Amino acid sequence: MKIDIRGLTIKKAHSDLVGGKYSARDLAEAYLAEAEKRNPSLNAYLEIFDDVLLQADAADKKIKEGTATALTGIPLAIKDNILIKGRVASSASRILENYTASYDAHVIEKLKDAGVVFIGRTNMDEFAMGGSTENSAYGPTKNPHDESRVSGGSSGGSAVAVAADLALGALGSDTGGSIRQPASLCGIVGLKPTYGAVSRRGVMAMGSSLDQIGPFGKTVEDTEIIWNVIRGHDPKDSTSIDTDKRGYKNADNADRKFRIGVPEDFVSGEGIDADVLSNFRETLEKLKSAGHEIIPVSLPHAKYSLASYYIVMPAEASTNLARFDGVRYGLHISGESGIDDYKKTRAAGFGPEVRRRIMLGTYVLSAGYYDAYYGKATAVRALIRKDFDDAFGSVDAIATPTSPVPAFKIGEKADDPLSMYLADIFTVPVNLAGVPAISVPSGFTQQEGKKLPLGFQIIAPHFREDVLFTLGRAVDYNNEK
Amino acid sequence: MNEEDVRKLAALCRIDLTDEEADKLRSDMESILGYISEIKEVVALNGSAVGQADTHRNILREDEEPHVSGMYTEDILAAAPDQEDGYVKVKAIL
Numbered sequence: 001m002k003i004d005i006r007g008l009t010i011k012k013a014h015s016d017l018v019g020g021k022y023s024a025r026d027l028a029e030a031y032l033a034e035a036e037k038r039n040p041s042l043n044a045y046l047e048i049f050d051d052v053l054l055q056a057d058a059a060d061k062k063i064k065e066g067t068a069t070a071l072t073g074i075p076l077a078i079k080d081n082i083l084i085k086g087r088v089a090s091s092a093s094r095i096l097e098n099y100t101a102s103y104d105a106h107v108i109e110k111l112k113d114a115g116v117v118f119i120g121r122t123n124m125d126e127f128a129m130g131g132s133t134e135n136s137a138y139g140p141t142k143n144p145h146d147e148s149r150v151s152g153g154s155s156g157g158s159a160v161a162v163a164a165d166l167a168l169g170a171l172g173s174d175t176g177g178s179i180r181q182p183a184s185l186c187g188i189v190g191l192k193p194t195y196g197a198v199s200r201r202g203v204m205a206m207g208s209s210l211d212q213i214g215p216f217g218k219t220v221e222d223t224e225i226i227w228n229v230i231r232g233h234d235p236k237d238s239t240s241i242d243t244d245k246r247g248y249k250n251a252d253n254a255d256r257k258f259r260i261g262v263p264e265d266f267v268s269g270e271g272i273d274a275d276v277l278s279n280f281r282e283t284l285e286k287l288k289s290a291g292h293e294i295i296p297v298s299l300p301h302a303k304y305s306l307a308s309y310y311i312v313m314p315a316e317a318s319t320n321l322a323r324f325d326g327v328r329y330g331l332h333i334s335g336e337s338g339i340d341d342y343k344k345t346r347a348a349g350f351g352p353e354v355r356r357r358i359m360l361g362t363y364v365l366s367a368g369y370y371d372a373y374y375g376k377a378t379a380v381r382a383l384i385r386k387d388f389d390d391a392f393g394s395v396d397a398i399a400t401p402t403s404p405v406p407a408f409k410i411g412e413k414a415d416d417p418l419s420m421y422l423a424d425i426f427t428v429p430v431n432l433a434g435v436p437a438i439s440v441p442s443g444f445t446q447q448e449g450k451k452l453p454l455g456f457q458i459i460a461p462h463f464r465e466d467v468l469f470t471l472g473r474a475v476d477y478n479n480e481k
Numbered sequence: 482m483n484e485e486d487v488r489k490l491a492a493l494c495r496i497d498l499t500d501e502e503a504d505k506l507r508s509d510m511e512s513i514l515g516y517i518s519e520i521k522e523v524v525a526l527n528g529s530a531v532g533q534a535d536t537h538r539n540i541l542r543e544d545e546e547p548h549v550s551g552m553y554t555e556d557i558l559a560a561a562p563d564q565e566d567g568y569v570k571v572k573a574i575l
Contacts, residue, residue: 102560238539238542301523304520311517327561327562327569327571330562338572338573350496352502352505355502356506358494359494360513363514373521376523417509417513421516
């Protein structure tokens with residue numbers, strides 16, 4: 001039968017599958033057909049798996065036995081830095097081109113138990129370093145709304161897979177905005193959970209104190225369904241937290257009215273696109289007329305977020321990426337000595353952005369500079385976290401645009417790393433504070449005859465993802481009302 | 482930052498650089514360091530003390546319930562570019 005995948009959500013597909021309207025195999029075939037048709041130009045998937053239909057058959061068996069859960073038979077796309085045992089995981093890097101994962105990430109164990117169908121692994125900025133997917137060793141992912149523009153990043157392939165109906169949902173990772181920003185640029189929903197709420201075991205580490213795995217969905221509801229499956233305590237991740245023990249409650253659809261804080265100075269600072277700002281104001285008005293209260297709040301140290309982030313993150317990344325040395329994994333280029341092997345392998349295997357961040361991280365950690373850079377950056381990080389704590393004393397949530405600009409042209413920022421970094425301004429403070437945030441589609445801007453999506457970011461206190469889902473439903477025009 | 486500094490840093494990072502790459506990295510590093518150096522000027526705006534970093538402690542599990550010896554060896558060795566007799570093989574160090 002012909003399945004209309006355009007209007008499909010995880011929630012609807014689940015009821016169709018359980019109701020016997022079509023099988024998981026039919027559903028997988030529909031997504032495979034779309035992926036085969038559109039992936040050559042979009043470059044969302046680095047690999048479409050060859051056993052998708054076998055996975056679907058296993059899901060159909062679960063459905064027949066009556067043991068199906070919300071994600072059984074649902075086709076998902078997985079970012080290329082999340083390990084699935086026996087499959088290649090390259091982080092879109094040459095250095096891991098042929099690396100096969102030797103174990104499942106915690107989130108993958110959970111999704112396998114749920115009977116998910118993995119369609120493929122998605123393109124990304126190499127080792128999740130970037131905001132456009134242009135830093136992939138395998139070419140950029142294109143924005144389905146305008147193929148001359150970037151998808152955002154670093155989880156650009158996952159965002160495009162969902163936005164272009166090449167999967168019903170996806171996983172990404174978010175260190176400084178890598179889920180929320182591509183979700184915003186592609187017109188879908190993306191969640192960065194509370195730090196520790198989802199296990200990091202099996203995601204390739206970039207900035208360990210900042211990284212979180214999170215879901216993409218077409219609607220807030222779909223995103224919440226995936227989140228509820230992947231969250232949970234993992235004894236094999238020392239920073240993992242049992243969200244239920246911390247009092248996490250599921251979002252309810254009760255007619256709750258929230259106090260929403262807007263950090264005015266921060267939001268209307270330099271470099272924000274006029275259409276982004278006016279869409280942000282319109283969305284606030286919409287929330288206000290729905291009965292929510294809009295209150296000005298102050299995040300006095302937020303303006304130092306980027307400086308703090310671009311010290312802490314490369315410091316952690318330079319340490320984490322020391323393991324890619326041509327001895328234990330992947331690429332090996334032989335030199336005159338052991339040390340020479342490392343230098344040649346890393347020169348051939350890492351792209352320019354990865355090298356820049358390793359150099360920067362090594363610099364800020366080196367003797368004589370450590371206190372001035374890394375020491376100061378971690379101290380400022382504590383101030384930023386306190387700013388959020390103080391603000392959440394008087395509001396339930398904080399709102400900002402997700403990205404200061406809509407999707408930009410491929411190549412536009414490629415030669416100027418600093419200008420790319422500055423586009424992370426609204427997403428980075430969230431990772432520094434470890435709080436959860438969601439990006440929800442809030443409208444469009446017309447540029448050069450193309451409609452480009454815009455996103456609205458909602459930030460909540462630690463473990464209050466329920467506030468994000470409830471408020472997100474009020475903003476998201478894709479949501480089933 | 483001059484080219485020699487960049488070379489020295491690259492050696493610490495264990496990355497070989499061509500002359501062209503060293504030159505590009507020097508100018509990139511200058512502009513990024515110029516930006517992040519604003520961190521040195523930060524004074525607390527809300528009365529908190531700057532200089533108080535987060536305190537993280539190591540979280541360790543009990544050293545118990547080991548897995549069966551050797552059960553992961555084959556999978557892990559399979560990822561290594563070169564191996565011999567159950568070991569990862571490297572060039573002579575001394």
